[in-house]
Amino acid sequence: MKIKLYLLLLLSTTIFAQQKQVVTSIDTNKNKIGAEFKLTLKTSVNTLSKVVFPNSKNLGPLEVIRSYAVDTIKNKDRYELIKKYGLTQFDSGKYSIPSVKVLINNKPFFTDSIKVEVSNVVVDTLKQKMYDIKPIAEVTSSKSWIWKLFLILVLLAGIAAFVYWWLKIRQKKEIEEEIFKTPIEKATSLLNTLEKKELWQKGEVKAYYSELTDIARNYIEEAIDIPAMESTTSELIEGIRVASLKKKMVLSQETIENLERVLKQADLVKFAKSKPLDFEITEDRKKIEKAIITLDKSIPVVVETEDDMLLNELQRQEQLKLQLKKQRKTQIIMSVGIVVTLILAVFLFLITTRGFDYVKDNILGNPSKELLEGEWIYSEYGNPSVKIETPKVLKRTDLTQSLPKDGMALIKEMQSFVYGSISDNFQLILSTIKYKKEGEIDLSKSMESSLQVLESQGAQNMIVKKEDFETKEGVKGMKGFGTFSRIDGINKTSTKLYYEILLFSQEGGLQQILFLHEEGDKYANQISERILNSVELKKASE
Structure with missing residues (x-):
């Protein structure tokens, strides 16, 4: 008899378990006033079943503060549906979440009831300081920031335009000052400028000799028509000797030797890391200046006709135009560089203060934001x-x-x-x-x-x-x-x-x-x- 009763009880339990379609669970049974209890209802049905979960503002004594969307997990030919509710209670005590009805294909199935406890929040007013209500905070409109950014960009454009104009006037004057009538005038001016830089006094001996020999080579190339800038020292000296015979220039052997000595000294400084003494540097500068003046005096004077003078003036004007065009290009590059640098600085400031998303959405543009607005x-x-x-x-x-x-x-x-x-x-x-x-x-x-x-x-x-x-x-x-x-x-x-x-x-x-x-x-x-x-x-x- 006891065995039969046991089998009957086991059979009834099995039938009940098979009929149980909704599994009920809760994340915690004890919480503080106002805190959320998360109730979960879970059921497994086939793909053709229709499930209706309860939609109520209260579940017994607890208030439904949030009804979560149903999560669906597909498993072959069945669906596992998970429905969650956020519940709360603002009075302390012990409560019971009642059994609720879930419809599956219009058949009612009931969840399990669950007991929960809501406890008070203990506040020690002696330890916890009380603060006044904060004043209303002003919200800055994003549109006002756009206007501010627009004004900043206009100001930057004005600054860039002023810099461009100033550089144009200044460099135009510099170009006009740098256009010399004769090669000797140019060479003399550049030698004086080189001395004012005081390069070798600052230890920049290599840079000093490089500029010094470049001035001499430029003069020789312009005045005597020798490819001095591309020639080695030996080739340059040989070219001067040949040109002096063709042009009937009266040059002493000492002048050519002094020029050759300084050029070789410069080669040693530039390529062999030689370092002349201070008095040697001064002497080399004097030798170069003397050699240039001597070469210029030895060049036969050609009497220019009016046509030659006009042609030279036209060449000078053409040279001025080319240099102005080159400088204008430099000015544009500098102005663009200044504007780009300032814009990047503004972008960096906005990214730092407002965040990258703000810059991306409001400055660079966001298609979704444009559609929304x-x-x-x-x-x-x-x-x-x-x-x-x-x-x-x-x-x-x-x-x-x-x-x-x-x-x-x-x-x-x-x-x-x-x-x-x-x-x-x-x-x-x-x-x-x-x-x-x-x-x-x-x-x-x-x-x-x-x-x-x-x-x-x-x-x-x-x-x-x-x-x-x-x-x-x-x-x-x-x-x-x-x-x-x-x-x-x-x-x-x-x-x-x-x-x-x-x-x-x-x-x-x-x-x-x-x-x-x-x-x-x-x-x-x-x-x-x-x-x-x-x-x-x-x-x-x-």
Whole structure:
């Protein structure tokens, strides 16, 4: 008898366990006043089942402060649905969360009741200081920052224009001063400038000898027509000897030897790291100056005609124009550099003080932000019609090619309207369908079909969540949302996209709204919220 009773008890327990469809759990049984208890209801059903979780503002003595979206985990041919509630109580004590009813295919199943305890928050006013209420903080408008930035850029442009003008006037004067009538005048002026620099006195002996010999070589090249800048010291001295015979120049052997000695000394300083004594440097400078003056005096004087003088003047003017053009180019580069540097400084300041996202969204530009802040359009689309507010007008398109042939055989009329594309990671599609055969439309199956279309277009690793949806006018439908990955076959990159699908069955037809964008785009999230809040349909007659 005891054995039979035991078997009967075991059998009844097994039957009860098999019938238990909803598993109830809570994150904690004890919490402080106002803190959140997270109640979790979990059930496993097949893909055709319809589950309705309770939608109440209170669960017994506890207030529902948040009703979380249903999480859906697909496991082969079944769905695991997880519904969470955020509960709280503002009075201390022990409470019981009652058993609630969950409908699965219109059959009621009840959750377990759970006991919880709410404790007081102990405040020691002797240790804890009391503070006055803070004054109202002023919020700085982002538009005011844009105006400030615009004024800063205008000021920077004005500064750059002034710098450009100042450099142009200054360098023009310098160019005019640097245009000399004769090579000897130029060489003498450059020698005096070199002495004022006091290079060798500062230890820059190599730089001093380099400039000193360059002045001499430039003079020889301009006055005697010898490629002095490209010649070695030996080639230059030989060229001077040959030119002196051709031009009938009277040059002493001492002048040529002194010039050769200084040039070789300069070669040793530049290439052999030789360091002459101070008096040797002074003597070398005097020898170069004397050699240049002697060479200039030995050049036969050619009496210029008026035509020659005019030609020389034209050459001088042409040289001046070329140098002015070169300096103008330098001025432009300098001005652009100054402006770019100042702009980068402003950008760096804004990034430091306001953050990179602020600069990226407000200065560089953000397409989603521009759509959100642009002029929206409230219009009516399709048949049965859907009223919706969108940032841009939706364009009529033909999406029948994306549907399977067996599905198209059931459709009498389909109208589709689109903005954006899945390849741009931003898309809004509105479709209305009328079927040949009238009857009740299963929104769950329609949702499955919509998700399959996304998968056929390359959606991978799809996470699906579902919940009931109701417009402001009380039209009920179904909402599906979640994320999926889109693989770019060309760039071999993966992008995670967030999607939302709304389905309605009105006037014997199906209305569908699909909106997807890159996950984490806060402006696109606001666009999505505004669009969904604006959706309205004609309420079906009962």
